[in-house]
Amino acid sequence: MTPPPPPHERSSRDVGRPPSDGQAAATTPHADEEGPAAGQPRHGWWYEQDGPGMKAEIREAAVTAVAVALGGALLGVLWWWLAPRVPYVGDVAGDGWVVYLKDAEGEQSVGVDGTFALLALGFGAVSALAVFLVRRRGGVPLVVALAVGGLLGSVLAWRLGVWLGPSSDLIARARSAGDGVAFDAPLKLGAKGALLAWPFAALVLHLGLTGLFGPRDPEQSPPAEPSGAQPGA
Template sequence: MSAPLTPPTPPTPPHEQAAASSPYGWNGHAAYPRQDGWYEKDGPGMKTELREAAVTAVAVAAVGVLLGVLWWWLAPRVPLVGEVLDGNWVVYLKDSEGEQGIGVDGTFSLLALAFGAVSAVVVFLVRRRGGVPLVVALAVGGLLGSVLAWRLGVWLGPGSDVVAQARSAGKGVTFDAPLKLGAKGALLAWPFGALVLHLGLTALFGPRDPEPFPAGPYEIPGA
C-alpha cells in the first residue's frame, strides 16, 4: 500500500500576493512614506521625537533674547524724582496717577503673544507631523524664552539702586525707574499663545492618517 500523497499547497490569490508585496501592508497595517524609508504607523520613534523636541525647546528659548531687547526698547519709562528729607534721600513717583507701570506689563504681554504666534507657525511648518513631545517643547521653550527676556530687559534697563540714581541725577531731577515686570503672569503669554495657535494649525492643516485597507478580499484593477 502506498503512502497517502500530501495535497499540493493551493496557489496564493493575486490580491494576497499584491498585499504582501505592498509597503502599505494589509488589514489596516499602514506605514507613512518618506524619502529615506518608511515611518511606522506610530511615527519615527520616541528617541527621534525627543531629540527634535529638545532642539525645538532650545531654539524657541533662545529667541527670548530678541524679546528682551524689544521689551527694553519699547516699554514706557516710569519717571521718578528724588528729594532730600531730614538729610536722607527719598524717591517717589513723579506722576502718582500715571499708568506707565501698566504699560510696561502690557508691552511685554503683547510682544510675548506675538512671539508665541510666530514660534507656533514656524514649528508647525518645520515639523508638520506634530506630536506630544513637540507640543511640550514648544510650551517649555516659550516659558524659558519669556524668563530670559524678562531678566535681560531688567539687566539692560536702569539700575535697581534708585537712591544712587537720584543722587547722580540731582535733587528734583526726573530719572527713569528700573524696568520690572509687575504681573508675573505675563510670562505665560508666550507659551499659552504658542500652544493655542499650534493646536489650531495642527487640527486644521496637519497630516491625516491614511484610510486603512478593509479586511477581506480585495480585487486589484486589471488583475
C-alpha cells in the same frame, strides 16, 4: 524506467549530501523569529512604522525647546526698547533722600507689563508657526517642547530686560540726577502672569494649525463582503 528507491534506501543514500533549495528554505528560520530582516521596519516604543520614532521625536523636541528659548533674548531687547519709562523724582529730606513717582496716577507701570505681554504673544505665534512649517507631524514631545521653550524664553527676556534697563538703586540714581530732577525707574514686571503669554499663544496656535493643516490618518474602508453572500441572509 527505474522506479525510485524505497524511503529507507533513499535516506541512507542521501547522507552527507547538501540539502536542496526547497529543503534549505524549509529548515531556515523565518526572519520574524530571529529579528527583522534588512530593510524591514522595526517595531517597538523607539521605532514606529509611520514616524521617526520616540528617540528621534525626543531629540527633535529638545532642539526645538532650546531654539525657542533662545528667542527670549530678542524679546528682552525689544521689551527694554519699547516699554514706556516710569519717571521717578528724588528730594532731599534732612540727611537722606526720598524717592517717589513723579506721576502717581500715571499708567506707565501697566504699560510696561502690557508691552511685555503683547510682545510675548507675538513671539508665541511666530514660534508656533515656525515649528509647524518645519515639522508638520506634531506630537506630544514637540508640544511639550514648545511650551517649555516659550516659558524659558519669557524668563530669559524678563531678566535680560531688567539687566539692560536702569539700575535698581533708586537712591544713587536720584543723587546722580539731582534734587527734583526726574529719572527713569528700572524695568519691573509687576504681573508675573505675563510670563505665560508666550507658551499659551504657542500651544493654541500650533494645535490649531496641526488640526487644520496637519496630516490626516488614512480612512480604513470596511471589509468587502464575500461574493457568494446574499444581502439579508
